[in-house]
Amino acid sequence: MDKVIKAVPDADGPLNPLREFTAARIGIGRPGISIPTKQSLAFKLAHAHARDAVYSRLDIDALSNDMMQFNLPVIVLHSKAGNRAEYLQRPDLGRKLKKSSANQLKEYAGDYDVSIIIADGLSASAINENVIGLLHALIPLFMAARLKLAPICFVEQGRVAVSDKVAHLLNAKLSIILIGERPGLSSADSIGAYLTYDPKPGLTDESRNCISNIRPQGLPFKPAAEKIFYLVQEAFRMKLSGVGLKDNQGLISH
Amino acid sequence: MSYDTTIGARVYRFNDLKTLLAKASPFRTGDALAGLCAESYEERVAAQITLADVPLKVFLSELIIPYEDDEITRLIIDSHNEIAFSLISHLTVGELRDWLLMDETTTSTLKSIEAGLTPEMVAAVSKIMRNQDLIAVAKKCEVVTRFRNTIGLKGHFSTRLQPNHPTDDPKGVAASIIEGLLYGSGDACIGINPATDSPSHVMSLLRMIDQLRQQFDIPMQSCVLSHITTTLELINKNKDAPVDLCFQSIGGTELTNTSFGINLNLIEEAYQATLSLNRGTIGDNVMYFETGQGSALSANAHHGVDQQTCEARAYAIARKFKPLLVNSVVGFIGPEYLYDGKQIIRAALEDHFCAKLLGLPMGVDVCYTNHAEADQDDMDNLLTLLGVAGCNFIMGIPGSDDIMLNYQSTSFHDALYLRKVLGLKAAPEFEAWLTKQGIVDIKGQLTSTNQVDLYNHFGSLWIK
Incomplete structure (x- = not known):
């Protein structure tokens, strides 16, 4: 062998210019047809971050403190899943409200338009980092529309459907749950928003509308809040949510 | 109808076909979450042994979700092809496994019985097959x-x-x-x-x-x-x-x-x-x-x-x-x-x-x-x-x-x-x-010499 050929393409590989358009792992090159060493290890590191996010916890103290700016009561609730291991294997428990939490809510029952519920889901880090920014964009829209907001509820070890029970006990016409999404490699900090009109226990996914990937590098707070607000208005107008409620926002601009 | 088998001194009884299928399934958390899985390693194998002796015909008479309650059941039963089934209608689940693995059972044989198989029969036989069996039989199939x-x-x-x-x-x-x-x-x-x-x-x-x-x-x-x-x-x-x-x-x-x-x-x-x-x-x-x-x-x-x-x-x-x-x-x-x-x-x-x-x-x-x-x-x-x-x-x-x-x-x-x-x-x-386009060579391998050209070729389309 006369000389060793450098197997890994340099950083200015021909496909690199495409990278400005997406965070997807394109233009990474190939020794043979395989993933280069540097990229392979970067991937492993990202996976490690995502695994850590799954096991993160809501920082209730800091979040409650930040919530004071909204002048809404804050309630901290727990699902029936006792810990993360149980949460991961028993989603049914994450959808149910612990009895003491349900009792706690009864004191707050009222006649509300919208109940906002915040749950750790699969990434408490996402909520810790991004939920205040999202609420900062969202709550003024509701206020301007004179919608009556229920107290804001945190649910630890919560899944999407726990919002049905919470909003039902509060007697709210519509629920929005902001929940930490399953972490991706490039995004361990995404919030998903699920909206349900006439929430009550026993509903399934076809009754909800979802807006996902809410985070600064994904769907930023302002457009996310506008989209949620648009769907809320449409849900109230059509008196439904889910597959019957299409997101036609923006259709006229095409 | 109930199904049973004896392992040593113990009799395992399974109340119906759907219970038997569930207990015979290789372990996975979803079946445990649903409360359907076998309670011991022995019970799982007992269920598999029992399932192997169930005639395929039973799957056409004992419906795991009632015909009246479910349109998928109705679709399965109403579209079942008796003629395609006739070649294997005498077999049990266990015999079906052996038959699928035989050299004489070729790509075209498998194609000919397709419409005679129901999803439940296929699920049943898979439960008593090892990973290599699943691979060996699937490899014989060709769906174009x-x-x-x-x-x-x-x-x-x-x-x-x-x-x-x-x-x-x-x-x-x-x-x-x-x-x-x-x-x-x-x-x-x-x-x-x-x-x-x-x-x-x-x-x-x-x-x-x-x-x-x-x-x-x-x-x-x-x-x-x-x-x-x-x-x-x-x-x-x-x-x-x-x-x-x-x-x-x-x-x-x-x-x-x-x-x-x-x-x-x-x-x-x-x-x-x-x-x-x-x-x-x-x-x-x-x-x-x-x-x-x-x-x-x-x-x-x-x-x-x-x-x-x-x-x-x-x-x-x-x-x-x-x-x-x-x-x-x-x-x-x-x-x-x-x-x-x-x-x-x-x-x-x-x-x-x-x-x-x-x-x-x-x-x-x-x-x-x-x-x-x-x-x-x-x-x-x-x-x-x-x-x-x-x-x-x-x-x-x-x-x-x-x-x-x-x-x-x-x-x-x-x-x-x-x-x-x-x-x-x-x-x-x-x-x-x-x-x-010059993306692969005659052997089907990626060319690497002209990727810049290719990129420019495609990239000029929308990305400006």
Whole structure:
């Protein structure tokens, strides 16, 4: 062998210019047809971050403190899943409200338009980092529309459907749950928003509308809040949510 | 009817067929979550021994979900073909396994009994088969489908190019498509999961891909994986909508599908609407279905039937509509259904085997989520096993990382690895196009000398 050929393409590989358009792992090159060493290890590191996010916890103290700016009561609730291991294997428990939490809510029952519920889901880090920014964009829209907001509820070890029970006990016409999404490699900090009109226990996914990937590098707070607000208005107008409620926002601009 | 067997001094009794099927299932967390799995290792094997002696005919008389209650059961029973069944009607589940493995049972023999098998029979036999049995029999099956190219021929292996973007930004999607095409990906389809189910978004993505396809005369098809009602609305409102394939997720019980907002009539309506566009050039397989173990339990719609049998029942729906592509998104659903790499690999091989035996063009989304006990090594194992088993297609995602759906699947590189180690080729029409464009050489290997030219060639289209 006369000389060793450098197997890994340099950083200015021909496909690199495409990278400005997406965070997807394109233009990474190939020794043979395989993933280069540097990229392979970067991937492993990202996976490690995502695994850590799954096991993160809501920082209730800091979040409650930040919530004071909204002048809404804050309630901290727990699902029936006792810990993360149980949460991961028993989603049914994450959808149910612990009895003491349900009792706690009864004191707050009222006649509300919208109940906002915040749950750790699969990434408490996402909520810790991004939920205040999202609420900062969202709550003024509701206020301007004179919608009556229920107290804001945190649910630890919560899944999407726990919002049905919470909003039902509060007697709210519509629920929005902001929940930490399953972490991706490039995004361990995404919030998903699920909206349900006439929430009550026993509903399934076809009754909800979802807006996902809410985070600064994904769907930023302002457009996310506008989209949620648009769907809320449409849900109230059509008196439904889910597959019957299409997101036609923006259709006229095409 | 109850079933029993004696192991040593102990009699194991199973109250009905669906209980027997559930207890005979190799362990997975979803069946434990549903409270359906065997309570001991011995009980599981006792159930498998019992199941092996059940005559196939029983599956036509003892229905695991009542005929009156479920339109999938009605579809299975009403479409069962007695003539195709006659060749194997005398067999038990255990004898069926042996028969499937015999050298005399060839590709054409298997094709001839396709319509005589029900999903429950196929699920049952899979439960008493080892992974190598699932691979050996699936490899004998050949399911070929066509739209603008030919997918599923032996010796070929396709990919769905999955260029998802968190905000459906057309430029971001286009960047991943260009990269994928330059890696020889996309012969099964270019399939985008939209971030939001908005008709206007879907339309603009469809138009963008269609423009690309026509400009470069690519023998491929595209799909935006929105809800079937969105696709139907697009077709009904725009007779020139560039909808090649109609997508829908399906489950194995009527209640599951209700939770997805669909039923058989709705699928039929969308199927006919998509056919009416008449966009295929060499075939008219226009449907694309996705499935996955655990969806019925997730929707609380399983009727006490184990998750693998529910999954197989979904294939009855798929085969009614002659799809171009079906894939099991096996590791997407999470650890409460399939906990780790071992369970994901087993489930994928079962799904691929069952679907192929029922005559479906099966692919697998070789994938896992970040809350499952799995990693790239598990996916490499599964990918290789599926390649050996003759899987029709896998996904092709930049660097394995889907930045919209937040899970890991197979990369463009992974597909090339499999084609290389197993000597497989892309769909013939697509392979010819890749060669003509200089993306691959005559041996089907990526050329590397002119990638700059290729990039400029494609990149000038939209990215400015």
